[in-house]
Amino acid sequence: MTEAKLMKGNEALAEAAIQAGCDAYFGYPITPQSEVLEYLAREMPKHNRIVMQAESEVASINMVYGAAGAGFRAMTSSSSPGFSLMQEGISYLAGAELPCLLVNVNRAGPGLGTIQPGQGDYFQSVKGGGHGDYKMIVLAPASVQEMADFVFLGFDLADKYRNPVLILSDGAIGQMMEKVTFKSYTSAKVDKSSWATTGKPKTRERNYITSLFIQPERMEQHNLKLETKFKLMREHEVRWEEYQTSDAEFLFVAYGLSARICQKAMDIAREKGIKVGLLRPISLFPYPYQRLEELASQVKGMLTVELNSGQMVEDVRLAVKGKVPVEFFGRLGGMIFTPEDIEQQLENLITNHHAN
Amino acid sequence: MQTEEHLLPTTALEVQAPECHEDVYEVVYHKPSTMVDVHMHYCPGCAHSLVHKLIMEVVEEMDIQEQTIGIAPVGCSVFAYDYMNIDMQEAAHGRACAVATAVKRLMPEKYVFTYQGDGDLAAIGIAETLHAINRGENILIVFMNNAVYGMTSGQMAPTTLPGMKTTTSPDGRDTSFYGSPIKVSELMAQLPGAFFVTRQAVNSANAVRRTKKALQHAFQYQQLHKGTCLVEIIGNCPSNWKMTPIEASKFIDEEMVKTFPLGDIKVPKAEELKNLTEVK
Numbered sequence: 001m002t003e004a005k006l007m008k009g010n011e012a013l014a015e016a017a018i019q020a021g022c023d024a025y026f027g028y029p030i031t032p033q034s035e036v037l038e039y040l041a042r043e044m045p046k047h048n049r050i051v052m053q054a055e056s057e058v059a060s061i062n063m064v065y066g067a068a069g070a071g072f073r074a075m076t077s078s079s080s081p082g083f084s085l086m087q088e089g090i091s092y093l094a095g096a097e098l099p100c101l102l103v104n105v106n107r108a109g110p111g112l113g114t115i116q117p118g119q120g121d122y123f124q125s126v127k128g129g130g131h132g133d134y135k136m137i138v139l140a141p142a143s144v145q146e147m148a149d150f151v152f153l154g155f156d157l158a159d160k161y162r163n164p165v166l167i168l169s170d171g172a173i174g175q176m177m178e179k180v181t182f183k184s185y186t187s188a189k190v191d192k193s194s195w196a197t198t199g200k201p202k203t204r205e206r207n208y209i210t211s212l213f214i215q216p217e218r219m220e221q222h223n224l225k226l227e228t229k230f231k232l233m234r235e236h237e238v239r240w241e242e243y244q245t246s247d248a249e250f251l252f253v254a255y256g257l258s259a260r261i262c263q264k265a266m267d268i269a270r271e272k273g274i275k276v277g278l279l280r281p282i283s284l285f286p287y288p289y290q291r292l293e294e295l296a297s298q299v300k301g302m303l304t305v306e307l308n309s310g311q312m313v314e315d316v317r318l319a320v321k322g323k324v325p326v327e328f329f330g331r332l333g334g335m336i337f338t339p340e341d342i343e344q345q346l347e348n349l350i351t352n353h354h355a356n
Numbered sequence: 357m358q359t360e361e362h363l364l365p366t367t368a369l370e371v372q373a374p375e376c377h378e379d380v381y382e383v384v385y386h387k388p389s390t391m392v393d394v395h396m397h398y399c400p401g402c403a404h405s406l407v408h409k410l411i412m413e414v415v416e417e418m419d420i421q422e423q424t425i426g427i428a429p430v431g432c433s434v435f436a437y438d439y440m441n442i443d444m445q446e447a448a449h450g451r452a453c454a455v456a457t458a459v460k461r462l463m464p465e466k467y468v469f470t471y472q473g474d475g476d477l478a479a480i481g482i483a484e485t486l487h488a489i490n491r492g493e494n495i496l497i498v499f500m501n502n503a504v505y506g507m508t509s510g511q512m513a514p515t516t517l518p519g520m521k522t523t524t525s526p527d528g529r530d531t532s533f534y535g536s537p538i539k540v541s542e543l544m545a546q547l548p549g550a551f552f553v554t555r556q557a558v559n560s561a562n563a564v565r566r567t568k569k570a571l572q573h574a575f576q577y578q579q580l581h582k583g584t585c586l587v588e589i590i591g592n593c594p595s596n597w598k599m600t601p602i603e604a605s606k607f608i609d610e611e612m613v614k615t616f617p618l619g620d621i622k623v624p625k626a627e628e629l630k631n632l633t634e635v636k
Contacts, residue, residue, distance in 0.1 A: 052461070062458075065454075
């Protein structure tokens with residue numbers, strides 16, 4: 001299937017899961033991502049895969065644990081309140097080193113919030129979310145095409161590191177329709193026989209899945225082993241995209257939907273003669289700190305644009321280390337900025353810092 | 357994967373075993389090969405070690421070690437995977453039935469069981485348990501009910517008897533405040549997905565034999581793919597009941613059975629068992 005199709009982001013993601021060889025999907029309905037469960041409920045049985053509507057997000061994530069622990073490609077998806085319910089399970093998955101793919105189609109919060117798009121789950125996604133010291137690779141799609149592409153990438157990275165991978169999308173990317181193409185894909189062969197619980201033959205020791213190491217010395221060893229993996233992720237899995245940064249004097253930093261809108265704002269600003277570029281982090285963990293630091297010695301100021309009250313901006317400031325002003329512009333509650341709003345904020349930044 | 361030796365020193369095991377004189381005496385019992393040869397962390401008189409062994413005897417006798425996957429809970433038996441020589445997963449508190457659901461759905465020909473205490477199954481995990489049984493998941497749920505939280509040292513459980521003293525009900529369980537003990541087996545037997553539900557104990561030789569029989573049936577029934585088997589076992593907890601092991605065994609006969617009567621609660625009809633290999 002290489003011809004372009006017109007699909008919703010959530011449906012493209014679901015179709016990609018099938019093509020990526022997802023053995024089992026467990027989910028619970030929540031707007032704005034219920035299409036994933038609906039699509040898979042219809043299509044997975046045709047491929048003899050397992051799809052189940054669980055009794056809760058808590059059950060979903062623990063079903064993923066069981067499936068992943070038995071060595072299968074497993075996945076779940078949810079949206080913000082439901083994804084909060086999964087945090088304990090995600091911590092267990094990371095602690096027990098189980099590969100799986102998780103999807104959060106972010107809506108605005110806190111609490112029940114609204115079903116409109118938001119990016120308020122950034123901290124939860126990249127700084128922990130669940131208890132204890134763990135990290136997971138977080139991929140932020142900015143198009144329907146990436147909703148599909150990151151499923152293949154996400155499953156492969158999960159297997160590579162034996163760790164959960166999160167696709168952090170939002171209600172707009174999940175709901176909007178765009179063209180998408182599916183490239184032919186073959187997953188790398190991964191031998192899980194040394195740890196997966198498939199039944200103990202006489203020829204090997206028993207396999208068991210656990211995140212429990214009651215002796216502190218053993219627990220610390222386990223923590224250090226996990227840290228080694230997270231360090232490798234930081235070294236090898238940083239992903240980002242740049243637009244018109246070669247001559248940029250100012251920089252937008254935005255991911256997902258916000259990055260899409262920043263591209264339009266960039267066009268407006270450039271027509272006015274303002275040389276602005278855009279850095280779009282694709283992996284939110286690991287984060288492109290180094291590239292941002294390099295750009296800080298080139299540009300005169302940065303504007304971080306997010307659909308929240310200012311979360312990723314902390315990482316931008318961490319990267320820039322005070323070299324240039326870093327300002328923030330956001331909308332909340334499911335409200336979305338226009339390209340003109342963003343362009344105006346950029347002009348304000350330039351005026352405020354007399355940087356012209 | 358290597359064995360986690362994180363509980364007790366193994367030095368005691370290195371003491372030379374006494375001579376058995378198998379040439380003179382007939383061997384009438386041996387520890388099942390499906391048990392790991394380590395010391396257990398359980399208290400003297402605790403039911404867990406006995407029930408672990410019964411399950412592993414059944415697995416050995418049915419020769420299904422290679423086909424069996426167990427799910428351990430959070431609670432005293434959190435280390436079940438240290439003792440049972442089979443592939444196992446340690447689930448988050450209360451979620452064993454969700455974990456088991458996925459394992460069994462993906463490998464329907466395997467034997468899958470959960471091993472859960474009353475806090476794990478009847479408090480925090482009652483939703484996952486009820487829904488797994490309602491779906492008729494072809495798993496065995498071994499439910500250890502000792503009416504108290506063991507690992508956290510004796511707090512009130514959903515199954516704590518009326519008036520029973522625990523560290524969080526120091527004057528005895530007040531049913532007007534906390535409600536009455538949940539009769540999990542009677543409750544779950546109402547669900548069409550439940551295939552076999554029984555309540556047993558292990559406080560006497562006869563009770564142990566009946567419990568083993570129930571476990572044998574429950575494992576065998578998994579071949580039929582007809583629903584969930586729930587084997588509730590009233591467990592002795594001398595440490596948290598503040599009793600000697602013998603007093604604890606008597607307490608089950610004299611007090612526990614008043615709230616939790618022993619016996620089969622839901623049994624399959626004869627025609628449902630047509631295609632079953634006969635239990636030994």
